[in-house]
Amino acid sequence: MRSAARGLALVLVALYSLAPFLWQIVTSLKPAHELTSLPPLLPSRIEFASYLAIFSDSPLLRAVVNSLIVAGGTTLLALVIGALAGFALARLRVRRRAAILAGVLVVSMFPPIATVSPLFLLLNALGLHDTLLALILTYTTFSLPLAIWLLTNFFRSIPEELYIASRVDGCTPFQSFYRVMLPLASPGLAAAALLVFIFSWNEFLYALSFTATTASRTVPVAIALFPGLHEVPWGDIAAASVVVTLPLLVLAMVFHRRIVDGLTAGAVKG
Numbered sequence: 235m236r237s238a239a240r241g242l243a244l245v246l247v248a249l250y251s252l253a254p255f256l257w258q259i260v261t262s263l264k265p266a267h268e269l270t271s272l273p274p275l276l277p278s279r280i281e282f283a284s285y286l287a288i289f290s291d292s293p294l295l296r297a298v299v300n301s302l303i304v305a306g307g308t309t310l311l312a313l314v315i316g317a318l319a320g321f322a323l324a325r326l327r328v329r330r331r332a333a334i335l336a337g338v339l340v341v342s343m344f345p346p347i348a349t350v351s352p353l354f355l356l357l358n359a360l361g362l363h364d365t366l367l368a369l370i371l372t373y374t375t376f377s378l379p380l381a382i383w384l385l386t387n388f389f390r391s392i393p394e395e396l397y398i399a400s401r402v403d404g405c406t407p408f409q410s411f412y413r414v415m416l417p418l419a420s421p422g423l424a425a426a427a428l429l430v431f432i433f434s435w436n437e438f439l440y441a442l443s444f445t446a447t448t449a450s451r452t453v454p455v456a457i458a459l460f461p462g463l464h465e466v467p468w469g470d471i472a473a474a475s476v477v478v479t480l481p482l483l484v485l486a487m488v489f490h491r492r493i494v495d496g497l498t499a500g501a502v503k504g
């Protein structure tokens with residue numbers, strides 16, 4: 235009975251969590267005349283017109299490519315800088331380590347709306363307005379605190395004896411980092427990478443403020459600016475939401491074991 239109750243509870247939680255995504259799928263498959271009426275709850279017939287429209291009559295494909303470039307570049311920078319900083323804070327003799335971690339945490343507490351104007355002026359002065367590089371640099375700044383905190387705690391969970399043994403064998407601190415510690419930290423890296431990628435993929439405020447043309451707009455902005463002269467194209471918006479959510483679902487399913495390991499435990503267990 236306990237096992238059945240636990241299973242039922244998990245199913246209900248899963249359905250509750252997946253309900254918005256499932257509703258988007260249903261909406262994207264409905265005929266146009268059924269989009270604003272209930273009943274029917276389910277489409278009377280399945281149509282793929284919305285999916286054809288978003289790839290033929292909208293710049294969604296370009297936005298998806300832009301989002302992949304921005305999210306991929308941000309993830310790469312955040313992992314490189316975050317791994318180096320996390321290793322240094324976890325294993326090297328760094329003065330005022332607690333103050334540094336507190337400063338990193340303070341950076342993440344600034345609300346985005348408070349930093350949009352100064353960042354816009356700075357990027358405009360540097361000639362980076364309406365470029366993908368502007369988004370990559372901005373996202374890296376605000377995703378680094380998460381990556382540094384997560385990777386610092388993960389490097390701390392790896393037995394210090396491994397690091398000491400590598401130093402005894404003649405490795406420099408950097409050689410110990412990339413030959414010994416970094417491979418063991420792969421679950422933590424996977425967790426940090428996915429969280430940073432999701433943040434970069436879904437971010438809207440900076441993408442809307444720092445881009446002005448379809449050449450650099452990302453997915454959230456492209457969906458928000460879907461044309462609708464006399465009515466909102468709910469079917470197209472739902473279809474686009476389903477399409478841009480699928481890459482995140484695939485990443486989560488492929489790397490879910492490493493993500494759980496990275497968020498809950500160390501790479502080496504005694």
